[in-house]
Amino acid sequence: MDVYAIDSPHFSSPIAQVYVLNPEAFPTLSKDTSQQDCTFSSEKVACTVGFFDGVHRGHQHVLQSLRAAARERGLSTLVVTFAQHPRSLVRNVVAPPSLTTLQEKIDFIGDCHIDAVAVLNFTPEMARLTAQDFMKFVLREGFGADFLLMGYDHRFGRPRADEGFSDYVHYGEAEDIEVALCDKEEAELQLSSSSIRLLLEQGNVAEANLLLGYRYRVSGTVIHGFQNGRKLGYPTANLEINSEKLVPHLGSYATWVEWRGQRFAGMTNIGRRPTLNNGTQISLETHLLDFKDNLYGESLTLEFIGRLRDEKRFEGLEYLKAQLALDAQNTREMLRKTL
Template sequence: MEKVRNFNNLDSKISTVVTIGTFDGVHLGHQKILKRLVNTAQDTQLKSVVLTFFPHPRMVLQNDANIKLINTIEERSNILEKTGLDYLCIQKFTKEFSRLPAEDFVKKILLEQLQAKRVIIGYDHHFGRNRSANIDDLRRFGELYDFEVEEISAEDVNEVAVSSTKIRKALKDGDIEKANRYLGYPFCLNGTIISGKQIGKQLEYPTANLKIEEAYKLIPKHGVYVVKATINTQTVYGMMNIGTNPTITDSTKQHIEIHFFNFNANLYNQSLEIKILHRLRDEKKFDSIEALKLQLQQDEKDSLHFIAEQHD
């Protein structure tokens, strides 16, 4: 898959089949659309293109700094690459771009830049200035400018019964199993390991502290989770706490700390992808450090039991 941010770099000799959307989460519903896109491209000797937008339109139009997304743009790109897609085209979303009339969007983006011969789009898709145009308008433009429009019906969408909104809610509720079921893969956190306060080491549970740069990345509900990561080609399991360490500190600052089982190496400044597999419990304030240590021992037992069950 080729990632394209400057559409002028796109090979002008190719013809494409395009689908359009944010694709936050690249969940099972999205995957169904993408499979259709890739298969259509193969059947028609066209190149498959996903046209997506970044930043998220709501961040720009509503100045909504609080919006949280399932994937960062890099995570989204990595997941899309596994679908067999030919091109991921990332349109920078600006207020100026949002004012582009629907017909200009079709002519300048779909036709001139993406060389679209076919567009696969949802029955409820809206586009152009003020999102004023719909699939009927797109069909009319298709007849006028000689490209085909294929509709993703309500039945196709509802059959999967998955949405990015449902997944975001599940993550905020701490229901990682539901989120992973809807995604079709484990929800991930990507970040850099930074130096912490060495509290975990004092508790005999040293942790790697994960720093996530993207403020818009959705972080699941505070609590303790079973996780896994690939470190130097080795699969390593662990338990992760998301929260404020209320037993140790009065700070309200959120930390993401992972204790890896049977693993001892310097991870500082390394980039890691943490896959979240299962939620153990809420974060809570304990009456003493000893009570916290006992709970950590129980968390480890519960984590190892879960991991063993997955491999039965």
């Protein structure tokens, strides 16, 4: 995909990197390859703004609504988002672990058939903007926004007392931006990134998957471990993953493992391996069923299907081996139901 740095005379650095997922939607887009920046303001776009961590069912509903509104108006679609949680930049607090890496977020947004994603360079300079200034200098002048779809509970810009949707409509009128409010996605359970994080932190991956609308996944590179699994007859691939990515609660899980375009059944353990006395460091390792190749240095993606059991300390290695055999059987049965 093409990536463009978007400049603005109102800011000392580019305001965003725009990832163009559908080049046909931007036939007039000009790019100065020597500077790697361009102007986007001549484009005609419908946009929405948010962090979109996890791109869950609620987010997907907003993106589907954005596409529908754009089609009615003959506009291209643009999602304006952030590389880091804005809370960590504005309030100087530790951000919660992410459900998606930036690349995963862009890929999931692309799966919703959005034309482009703008990742804001959220500097202190930009953080000081009011909602009205953000709409003027970033959305209108920076991205050429003609239409803005607001999430039902979303706000942006430096907080102002009692600022609400009617204010955004008023700001839009001044900048010739049509502002609309997206209806709430109906669901029996609360749809939010926070509720999904809580489910994963509890090990409830099956319920989290229902809210996400897809299977929670973790990708990483296979590194060398203690090789104790090999000695037990269950060699494991130890994954090194993005440190900001949320890892489900300690325990064993049934997973699908993607490697080089192929899919394998896997049983994955997240924990400290207490029976083997391997210290306190938490590891993420997976055993691929019916698999023999060397995976060191390879990239794997795990899709979490269901929880097998809690992590526990066994009285001896024979008890652990017996449990691993049972885990393998339960993994096959759990994954068979997803075929």
